[in-house]
Amino acid sequence: MVKVRAPHPDHTVKKILKGPPLSKDPRPLSKKEIRQENEKLILVAAEKVFAEAGFGGATMQLIADLAGLPKANLHYYFPTKEALYRQVVQNIFQIWLQAADVFDAASGPAEGIGAYIDAKMEISRRHPAGSKVWASEVMHRAPVIQDYLETTLVDWTTGRMKLIQHWIDTGRMDPVDPRHLLYMLWATTQHYADFGHQIETLNGAKPLSDEQWKGAKTCIKRIILKGIGVSEADFADL
C-alpha cells in the first residue's frame, strides 16, 4: 500500500487553527506590558490548541503560530510544554470554582441551584476550550492537577454538599443524595461545552443561537428543580 503520510485524526486542527494569528496590541509597550501581553497571548492560544488536539496532540509550533510568536519565544516565557499546560489548567480551575459564589450567596435551592446552572452554562458558552481542557485533564486521570482535586475540590464539594443537606433538612427540597445532584449539575452544564461539536452537528451544523442557549438553560433548570422537589412557584420566573 502506498502511503504518503498518515493524516493525523487531528488533521482538522491545523485547518481550524489557521487564520490570522491573535492580534497583538500595536502600541509601544513597556517591558512589564510586553510580558503581560505575551503571556496572555500564549495562554489563550495554548488553551485553544490543547482543547482541540489534547495534550499529546498539541505542538508548541501550533501554539506559537496561533499566538503569532516564534516557537523559541514560548520557551522564554514557559520553560516546558507541561508548565504551559499546567498554567492553562490552573486558570480554568479558577473560573470553575468562581461559579460557586452564586451558590453560596443564595437563600435556598431554587435560587442557588438555578443561579449555579446559569453560571455554569455561561462558562460553557464563553469558555468552551477551557472546559474541554479541564475534561481532558480529568479523563486522563488528572496527571498535573491531582493535588488540586484532593484538596481544593474536595473541600469545595464537601461545603456545597453540607449546604444542600441543610436545604433538605429544612424541608426545602426532596432528600436526594447531594453528591449525585452535584455530579448531575456538572455533567449537564459542561456537556454543552465538551460535546458542543455533537450538539452543533445535531443542530444542523449551526452553533446554538441566543434563544437556544436560553432554552437550554430554562429546560435544565425546570427539570432539575422540579426533579428535586422545589415548589414550582419558586422558579416560575425563569
Added chain:
Amino acid sequence: MVKVRAPHPDHTVKKILKGPPLSKDPRPLSKKEIRQENEKLILVAAEKVFAEAGFGGATMQLIADLAGLPKANLHYYFPTKEALYRQVVQNIFQIWLQAADVFDAASGPAEGIGAYIDAKMEISRRHPAGSKVWASEVMHRAPVIQDYLETTLVDWTTGRMKLIQHWIDTGRMDPVDPRHLLYMLWATTQHYADFGHQIETLNGAKPLSDEQWKGAKTCIKRIILKGIGVSEADFADL
C-alpha cells in the same frame, strides 16, 4: 536549569498500563482463530491506551506492550495508528447505539427513560475506557467519525425525539424540549465514566461500590423522571 527529560503529564499512563500483558489463549490456534484473537487483543489494549493517553499521547509501542505483541505485529493487522483508532471508535459507537433498544421497546416514559438510564449507566461502568475514547473523539471535533454523527446519530436522535414528543402529546410527561432531555441523559450517565477519576477522588480515592452505583442510578432516575412530570407511582419500583 538542568532538565533530564520533561516528564509528560501522561507519565502516569505508563505506570497504570504496566502489569502483565493481556493473556493470550494458550490453546493451539487455527489461522482464523489467531487473527480473531490478535485483533481482539489489540483492540482491547488500544481502547485502554487511547482512553488513558488520548490519540496524540498514545503510542503504538504502549499498545503493543499491553497487548503482549511486538509493535510490528500491530501494523500487520492495522496498517496505521489511525486505522486502529478508527476501529476502536466505531466499536464504541455500536455499543452506544445498542443502548437505544430498551428505549424503543418501552411502553412509556417511565419505563423507557428509566431503562435507558440503567443501560447507559451500565455502559459507563463496564466500558469506561470506551466512553472516554468517544468523548475525546467528539471533543476534538470528531475527526474520524464525523460522517457517523451526521448520518446515524442524526437519524437516531430524530427518531427518539419523535418518540418523546409522542409521549408529551399523549400527556404522559411534561412538555420539555426532547433535545435537551436527551442531552441531559447522555451527559449525566456518561459523566460517571468520563469523569470517573474525579468521582473516585471525591469518593476517598475508592471506586464506587455496587451499592453506590445502584444509588447513583436510583437518584438520577428519580430526579429526571420526577423532573419531567412522570407520575411518581410509575417509577416507585426503583
Added chain:
DNA sequence: CCCATTCCTGACCGTATGGTCAAGGTGAGA
C-alpha cells in the same frame, strides 16, 4: 550616553515515534 537587564529568534540537537521491510516461521490443503 552607558550598560545592565530583559526580550527576541533562527539555527540547531537528541530522541521518540509511526511506519517499513525482508527474512524466517507455521498451519493447512493437496
Added chain:
DNA sequence: TCTCACCTTGACCATACGGTCAGGAATGGG
C-alpha cells in the same frame, strides 16, 4: 511431503517534536 498463503518480528528509516543556545535588539535606570 510439498507448497503456498498467512503470520511474526528484529532491525531499520525518516521525520517531527520538545527543548537549547548564542548572539542580537530593545528598553530603561542612572
